Amino acid sequence: MTLRLRLLLAFAFLSVVTAVAVAGAGYVRSRDAIVQRAQDNAVIETTNRVEQLYPLPARPPDAASLERIAGKVSGREGMALARARGVSAGSMDPSVITPELQSLVSSGQVGWQRVPYAGAVWLVVGMQMRVSGGGSSGIEVYVLRPFTSEIEVVDELARNAWLIGGAGLVLALGMGFLAARGVLRPVRDLRMAAWRLGQGDLSARVPVRGRDELAAVATTFNSTAASLEHHVGELRRMEADARRFVADVSHELRTPLAAMTAVTDVLDAETAALPGVAGQAARLVNRETQNLTRLVNDLIEVTRFDSGTAALALDDVDVAEVVSRTLRMRGFEVSATLPPDVRARLDPRRLDVIVANLVGNALRHGAPPVSVRLSVEESSLVIEVADSGPGLPEDVLPHVFARFYKADSARGRSEGSGLGLAIAWENARLHGGTLVAGNRPGGGALFTLRLPLGGER
Structure with a gap:
């Protein structure tokens, strides 16, 4: 994950948490306040309407009196139900009265409860009517009024909370993008300068902006x-x-x-x-x-x-003939496997130098018999020079083509210049080929020369 993406995600997470904390807390507090105020107003309004019916008549209530009471307390938007001693009257559906609310009203308290009705949320308020002495009249009054306007206000609050949170998220992402751009520009400049420095451009520098870290x-x-x-x-x-x-x-x-x-x-x-x-x-x-x-x-x-002045004098040559002439002119006694008609475009003088140095090194530092094998693999010319000596130690292999390198620092001066293998390696590289040193599984050192047949560099 890139640093830019991490910064944007951090800003987005921070904005979401902040929006949820602020807008969510504000929404909950506002919702509770609106609902509580609506319920309190409904209870007060119902209580006032019930008190306007006092004093109650001394006779036991009948259906007509209960209907009159229900009509007085229902109001313009609500519905009411009055009941006493098994008789009830009014426009309210009795099924919306829950057992919990009924038990609360029967105990003499004023109760209210939000209930679903007709596909919306309504508020039921219930209480007992009292006689002049303060005792119970046996009449229970329930008022059902719509809670739609309050729910709409609460929904509006919820929408505003979501809008505020979304706007905060967009703002935070924008600020995060600008901050990431400002922070990452020096990092990007530093990365490009480091890359140029690694490529060898020692003049690479980074523009210094500001005074921060x-x-x-x-x-x-x-x-x-x-x-x-x-x-x-x-x-x-x-x-x-x-x-x-x-x-x-x-x-x-x-x-x-x-x-x-x-x-x-x-x-x-x-x-x-x-x-x-x-x-x-x-x-x-x-x-x-x-x-x-x-x-x-x-x-x-x-x-x-x-x-950089060394150059190739390329020519189409018979490789077996060049290698044979090298061995013959220097008097090297080796076992040679040189198939005829292997032609390649290369510099015969430099190939002579490579083979002479490899065979001479094998005769001086290895043990007979020394073998030279010529072959063609795909589009490459392969010459292998192997001896029957103890081979090259593992710690010597990485340095065998280094100039004046000696495997044993205590070893005296040899007949060679100490540059033969290094010159052979440079000539192989000049041809666009490779020269690799290793050991044979049966013992002895093995040098493998690979050159392109077409003289490609």
Whole structure:
């Protein structure tokens, strides 16, 4: 449920409760007052009319005298009934007199009761007529008068109460909508700014309105975003400087390394003629020069990826032929399953780099036999490189393609540059493919390369 809907429901609930409490209480009090006043007036009016008949004649009442009494007390709108000693007379229907009212009147009290009659509500008032000495005359008088006007007033009160409650509800919903709009606008601005910040737009800011709590939150967000923008800018600047430094140093090292490589190649050709220690030193210098050259070349390749200048030279190639040439040129002794006539549009040089790094890593850190398998799954080219070693530990898998990552920090320097798997992963990503590391169920590491056959990126 949205915050706007919750606010509207809260205002609606509050207005309903308030309307019910105020209008309901006012309706009940007004209704009771109207009904009570109407009943009191009816009792007083009936009593006055009965008193106008005093003094009563001394003779026992007959039907004619009871008819006269009923006619005097009935009034213009009502009907009356007078009865004594089993004789009754008048225009009122005796069936509307309830046993409760009759018992109350028989005890000498004045009673009244609302009863349904002729499809409406009527009021029955009953009392005994007294003789001059205060005793009972034995005559009971009942007056039935309509209660229609009072009921209409009460109904009008009920309608007004409903109208007031409905108007209050509409007003509360309108106020709730305006309040929700005013409260949620800063929240919506904050959400949009946070989304933009998450998408990398560090210039996202929230307009500050007023001096309430939401304004304080907006101010805090803006200061945090400004601080984040500053620190990220500094980090980016430092990272750009570091990349530029690595690129510059790598390029500067290529010229002296070329000279050193030429010299070490000459020394390597003469190592057989050199005495023992000198020959070992010459071979060591040649090997380390080759490692340094490989490291510099890998660093230059990484800087191309980081700067976004690495590009594909796509061509329609026979994948089995490219992989076979890679294995043959480097002298890798592996088991290869390379079905013919698998063609794909890709960069053959970068595929050569990927396969060489994967197989070289398997031979250095795994155990033979190492296998390379080529297959096609739907619209993807799949190359799997597996070894028979102990496999990759679970804590190493998330970092296996990180630059210069070592599974064992105590492990000495290896022959590789520490960038081979990272470069293979970048080349796979450049093709729009994936490179995933895992373990085979029977043991050993498994690297799976997937590239689109059509060269899509």
